[in-house]
Amino acid sequence: MNTTFIPVSQPSITEEDIALVADAVRSGWVSSLGEYITRFEEEFARFCGSSYALTVSNGTAALHLALAALDTGPGDEVIVPDFTFVATANAVTYTGAQPVFVDIDAETLCIDPASMERAITKRTKAVIAVHLYGHPAAMDDILSVAREKNLHVIEDAAEAHGARINGKRVGSLGTFGTFSFYGNKIITTGEGGMLTTDCPRLYGRAKELRDHAMSPDKRYWHTCVGYNYRMTNIQAALGVAQLSRIEQVLFRRSQIFSRYRERLSGLSPLTINRTAPWAENSYWAVNIENLLWDEPERNAVMARLKERGVDSRPYFYPVSDMPPYRHIVCDTPVAHRISPCGITLPSFSAMTDDQIDAVCTALRDSIAREETSAYEHRNQLPEYGSGLCWRS
Ligand SMILES: *Cc1c(COP(=O)(O)O)cnc(C)c1O
Numbered sequence: 001m002n003t004t005f006i007p008v009s010q011p012s013i014t015e016e017d018i019a020l021v022a023d024a025v026r027s028g029w030v031s032s033l034g035e036y037i038t039r040f041e042e043e044f045a046r047f048c049g050s051s052y053a054l055t056v057s058n059g060t061a062a063l064h065l066a067l068a069a070l071d072t073g074p075g076d077e078v079i080v081p082d083f084t085f086v087a088t089a090n091a092v093t094y095t096g097a098q099p100v101f102v103d104i105d106a107e108t109l110c111i112d113p114a115s116m117e118r119a120i121t122k123r124t125k126a127v128i129a130v131h132l133y134g135h136p137a138a139m140d141d142i143l144s145v146a147r148e149k150n151l152h153v154i155e156d157a158a159e160a161h162g163a164r165i166n167g168k169r170v171g172s173l174g175t176f177g178t179f180s181f182y183g184n185k186i187i188t189t190g191e192g193g194m195l196t197t198d199c200p201r202l203y204g205r206a207k208e209l210r211d212h213a214m215s216p217d218k219r220y221w222h223t224c225v226g227y228n229y230r231m232t233n234i235q236a237a238l239g240v241a242q243l244s245r246i247e248q249v250l251f252r253r254s255q256i257f258s259r260y261r262e263r264l265s266g267l268s269p270l271t272i273n274r275t276a277p278w279a280e281n282s283y284w285a286v287n288i289e290n291l292l293w294d295e296p297e298r299n300a301v302m303a304r305l306k307e308r309g310v311d312s313r314p315y316f317y318p319v320s321d322m323p324p325y326r327h328i329v330c331d332t333p334v335a336h337r338i339s340p341c342g343i344t345l346p347s348f349s350a351m352t353d354d355q356i357d358a359v360c361t362a363l364r365d366s367i368a369r370e371e372t373s374a375y376e377h378r379n380q381l382p383e384y385g386s387g388l389c390w391r392s
Contacts, residue, residue: 032055041055057192064094102332103335104332105138107274109132110132128155138276162247164280165279179194180192193231214226259356309362310362312345345359
């Protein structure tokens with residue numbers, strides 16, 4: 001029996017990773033020029049099926065740079081899902097534009113295309129579709145609305161490297177894709193991010209803005225106020241090493257999810273991540289949800305897990321509930337109903353089967369049995385008890 005604490009996330013770092021990082025340091029190319037930067041960008045673009053990839057300092061910078069390259073500014077509105085990590089909304093705020101919060105789909109937990117369509121106004125500049133917890137957003141519907149209304153779609157793929165829709169990787173579908181390589185993401189560079197696009201003009205603009213908007217033809221001539229959003233060659237060396245193993249990492253993540261699903265079956269009304277038939281999940285987070293929980297009940301389960309040596313995370317709070325965004329009016333009932341009912345369980349590629357089993361045992365112990373049987377006598381149970389069914 002494993003008695004050590006099981007974290008929610010933990011990076012997987014190999015000796016090969018360390019060797020490439022050491023090589024970058026020894027080469028003297030420690031800042032943002034160097035062969036690993038070029039390699040990481042080329043190999044990541046190929047991985048996504050995008051024409052261009054641009055390394056940046058983190059995923060939030062990637063979002064900000066995408067919006068800046070589209071000339072987003074005061075007077076513009078950018079549609080974002082109310083259920084996401086706060087960075088999605090903050091990047092909009094940095095530009096002076098207004099985030100407009102819309103609801104999510106209860107199954108994918110990603111932006112609901114119908115809510116998005118209803119929120120479009122004359123001021124709407126772009127939509128940020130977040131591929132939340134590794135599940136791709138409904139890009140077919142989102143892109144068809146966006147095309148009709150002449151809007152740009154930015155894919156926030158910070159949690160979804162490698163996820164696919166109809167065989168196409170996320171990050172290659174919208175005007176821009178943005179990725180994060182923070183320590184808990186699918187692959188890591190410590191801190192770091194990537195911007196992907198197929199448009200040569202927008203790629204050039206983003207690249208200029210990343211480096212203080214320095215003119216490509218005239219050194220130290222700056223065309224506007226840009227940013228220093230560069231990644232270091234040291235980080236890129238770790239990125240190259242991590243990217244070379246990403247298929248194994250994604251495969252292991254899907255195995256981890258399958259084992260959880262099997263071990264947690266029969267815990268109705270508890271459900272685990274659902275994946276739409278058109279989607280391939282990258283399983284960044286294994287989530288359990290019980291729509292009969294309120295926030296204190298959910299938090300009590302997390303506290304009992306912690307006593308049993310298992311760390312966990314609550315679902316994100318609706319962004320529109322938090323102090324910087326409370327003044328923005330929105331109608332997001334699904335985000336509000338689901339947010340207090342979810343827990344992210346330990347999910348990282350280096351997890352062992354024994355650790356998964358230990359988490360499942362701890363979870364079963366943490367859910368009061370009387371509670372469970374009381375639910376079983378109620379009639380309004382969600383019907384997807386075994387986990388993976390897809391409600392249509
Ligand atoms: C992690 C994350 C970001 C931000 O990435 P950083 O590299 O931490 O700046 C943005 N959006 C989502 C959905 C994320 O999970």
